[in-house]
Amino acid sequence: MLPRWLEPLRPHWRTLRSPSVHYSLGFLVAAGFVAGILFWGGFNTALEATNTEKFCTGCHEMHDNVFQELKSTIHYSNRSGVRATCPDCHVPHQWTDKIARKMQASKEVWGKLFGTIDTREKFLDHRLELAMHEWSRLKANDSLECRNCHDYDSMDLTRQGSRASQIHKRWLGTGEKTCIDCHKGVAHRLPDMAGVPQG
């Protein structure tokens, strides 16, 4: 037996379970197809809307802290006018990985709701922990988001500084190190790095 408060739903449930009376199978299939397109398009549009610089900097936590630091770096403004926006580095580009990261981001919604880093002081207190998350994520996926643009095979080492080419060849070329091992703080200020290996 249904609980009492579900009783009013019974006729609707019955309608849902019984075959269609008025509409042909063809119409239902076509309508389902169109509805599916609309739903999927809407879902992806919404997903992409959350994947923009404007969305990320919509919250003051991001806008006043990390975004201000990004502005002075080469990833924000440079001679050729290519900008790496927040999601280019912080959200995987592959669909499955992206969805996984977006589900993780529900934790960030929690943090936003409860004001975990809603002041500059709180942000600085949490900065090492937040940075650690990103470093371990990039370490685990072999700096995938860096490599979406910076591919070792496409690097012309002869156009790099002699130091850079030497070190890239020695450590990156052999796969011993990954980008984030040396390039921590490439786009944001570093937290207290005491005890954190940087090279």
Place this chain on the structure above:
Amino acid sequence: MRNKPLWIAVGMTVGLMALIFFAGWLFGRMVGKHERATEPRTAAAAPAVPAESAIGRTGARQLDALRRGVPVDQEAAPLPMARVENVDRKRERAYPMQPPTIPHAIDGYQVDKNSNRCMLCHARANAEKFQAPPVSVTHYMDRDDQFLASISSRRYFCNQCHVVQTDAPVLVANNFEDIDRVLAAAEAKGSP
């Protein structure tokens, strides 16, 4: 008017379309205004005074590095930005105790209480890995000449003494001679 509901439905649909059109028109106007606002304003720039040489009006013989002799009511054409030398070749020191100049670009290097980017390569422990010259042993000494394990706090901010060099033209002529040349000149004068 037999089918009144139909007319009502048509009227409501037309009204809704008009509303949507109006909203879209307003939105488009807003976006357009925003785009127009970000267009570069070229017409407003004041007439720039061409510098007579690469470093301004040097004929006036004044050391006005900021305005380079351009009258205050006129706007000087800015010099091209100097480029930092990034060739990784050690330079000669002008005198024995001169802090060596940095032979590479240091854009975006963070040197503060949280992190010291220079010491990533120039620390004693990392110098071999990056083939960088380790900082001098004096930089590990405190003011009582006691050696410390890591760089002394009074030597922490590298840029206080060590600087990059750019290809900017010199504003003031420099006729400094190092000790070898001074000695050689004295010797040449002393033995006729």
